[in-house]
Amino acid sequence: MSTLIQGGTVVAGSTVVENGALVLRDGRIADVLTRWDPASGFDGEVVDAAGCVVMPGLINCHTHGVTPGPLFPSGAPRLPEAAWMGNLDRHLLAGTTTVLNLCGFAGMDEVREADRRHAVHVRGATTHLPEALRAAYGADGRGLRERQRRLDVEWMLGEGAVAIGELGGGQTLGGGGQDLVYIPAAVEQRTGVRVRMDQARRMKEAVLGRFIDVSAYDVESLNGVANEAGLSGRIGTSELRKLIEDCVLPSFAPAIEGIREGVRAAARLGVPAIVHSASATARVMRELMAETRQGQPQVIAAHANHPSHTPAEALELAVLGRDHGWHAEASVFDLLYRQHTVTTREHWDLLLREPDLVSVLATDYGRDGDHDELIAAVHDVFTRGHRPLAGAVAMATSAVADLIPGIAPNSGSLHAGRVADVVVCDADDFRDVRYVFVDGVCVVREGNLTEEAHR
Template identity: 70%
Template sequence: MSTLIRGGTIVTGSGNTVIEAGAVVIRDGRIADVLDHWGAGREFSGEVIDASGSVVMPGLINSHTHGVTPGALFPSAATALSAERWMGNLDRHLLAGTTTVLSLCGFASMDDVREADRRHAVHVRGATTHLPHCLHAAEMADGHGLTAEARDLTVERMLDDGAVAIGELGGGQTLGGGGQDLVYIPAAIHKASGIPITIDQARRIKEAVVGRFLDVGALNVGALAEAAKAAGLAEAFTATQLVTLVTDSVMPSFLPAIEGIREGVRAAARFGVPAIVHSASATAGVMRELMMEPDGSGATVIAAHVNHPSHTPDEARELAILGRKMGWPAEASVFDLLHRKHTVTTREHWDLLLREPALISVIGTDYGHDGDHDELISAVQDIVAHGHRSLAGAVSMASSAVADLIPGIAPGSGRLEAGRVADVVVARMEDFRDVQTVLVDGICVVRDGQLTLEAHR
């Protein structure tokens, strides 16, 4: 089967090449040729896609996703999503031009990952956190998605079975972060009083009790009284009850999760695979400690979402700069900070870090509210529109740079270049979110912005 995509602005993904009105020739699932033009009268036997007014790029590679496989969800090993939900999440990635995802729900098994990979056109890769402290942290925070099989698995067996990284080490749920604010603290308060509270109210109460760095000595009685009053809880709870409720929800998983980061980085060094660490105010201390280790660990350690809003913008910048100096590549997550703004309402960290030359290596999405993150391809366009990178540079942050950083994630993809796997995206130049065509392994899985029958198997 052959396809010709012609007339578009071709961004090869290598980081520096853009070809105006070029052509990509695809044969038998591979890129056969990338040409600087296709002659007007020249014949082609196969499907011809007119890409004028569009940008043509490699299928994007997203190294930070959750909820894309069966099996335990998030580093807290929460109850698995239904097939409808995880397939739906993969649909959203694919419709936005992402053709490879790395699931950072580290307690899924490789059978779970393979099931998603087989049933959906998106290439689904797996990571592992099957380590004692990580497991303990998950059980303390949630753990409802853990199966007997997942409890028995080890990092070593997962890597033998095809996992490509260790991660996500730490998460908002186990480290008293956004997952606690969104789910666990409101649930505990609701259970005790029947009163619903919002994510912002939960965060304010939590920070009054343990501060931003998860320190039980940080209790601020005045701030707690005000936060309780603002959330309508002043009648229902005494200050002591709220302190107990928050610390019981947040602290049991915190120390195991921090220890889990240390053991995950050590395992990455031992097995020679990248580790991916959740960057947030709660992990800034342990990240600094690991970055400053005298001889380093020898591992590739990727700092995930270095733009996490629990850092102040300056803290985020300082930590990422230290990481750059100590050889830790940084990933920035778009969350939903561009359009939807449910979970992250500021773009200050995003712009500050991306503006800094060579500070951010790759971009991902993370999960957003209920999986409703902004599109990775929109993040690519935003980075260009704000002058942080050239078009070629921005595309490479979600393609070749990811493939190079995590060797197992997308061998053979990430670049439009003869011989590579034909994962290709065509999107309208004015708004990249308007993805018209997506090919995976040379097969058309999105046509005119709609999934084709080949998207699901």
């Protein structure tokens, strides 16, 4: 089967070809051409890409909820099939052709099932470490089964996992996962009142501060938020404080130790580690940065633009990481359009303005998987002038493939002989994805999934 994509702006590595052409044949890129003469004819499908950008399929190194395995570092219950398949659909419709599942307690059989059943290439990571497992049970653990307790990172890597991560997370480290899910659920169970995410966060910070420290307790702030949330007369201040501590603290110390375990295992085993970056992990990250020698182990600071940092803290930590050979991932979260959970782009712009500070772009999960699209992040980085077109595209394609060996072998760039994972999107708004090809097969046509998207 052969396909000609012609007339678009082709991003081929560092080269941008205006009115270029791409030939796909037998699952590979057969040729990249500076022009195509229509008079020469073509034996196969011809896609008119006029007014479009043609780029490699995007590679997302930070996703959750894309397999039938346990969710998040907390080992939360697995999603129904329609939900995790739906998450993969959304990735594919937005031009992402490879995802790395960072729900690190999923087994490789669950990763392979998702990979087999969906056109998106699904890759796996692992957090099968004693302290990470203890942290999961401290926060939740309802999605874990006996076999999760028996697995270890060495076995998972031998089965095909490509990284250790995500080490820590908002569910186990008193972050957004607690604010969104666990604290509101605990308050509702006790009082019958469902507090909002922002109210849960402010109550948590009144009790434990931004750095999860019992000495940060501020009774006046806690009373103020409790009154605003309608909790007056339903629960006393001391009981509310204990309720929040009981949600957050059981998983916190083991999660911090799990980060140490994971980074040191990555150094021993020669694989990348992906660490949850947030105000609560800044101290342990600095500690581990000091242990890093000449970029070994290879560590990615996930969502270095996390809003629990102040912008200045995020910049300082990212610069320190770069100086010690760490790599920063900037997450789009939902900060560009949806803004359910992250309502500021200040951290994003500050880090991306710095040359060579952010290595790769990703999405994380957002509220119920409703994050902004990775391709929207690429478009924003380009149109805001943070990177030229080829550089912006590389942050979600070739740079990811280079940083995490095994995530997308022979993919991530449009060169002859490479895997034919290709996206055609509107040049004025990359979110308008017209066509997606995976292994040379059209899986999105005119913005809709084809039958080949599900296997």
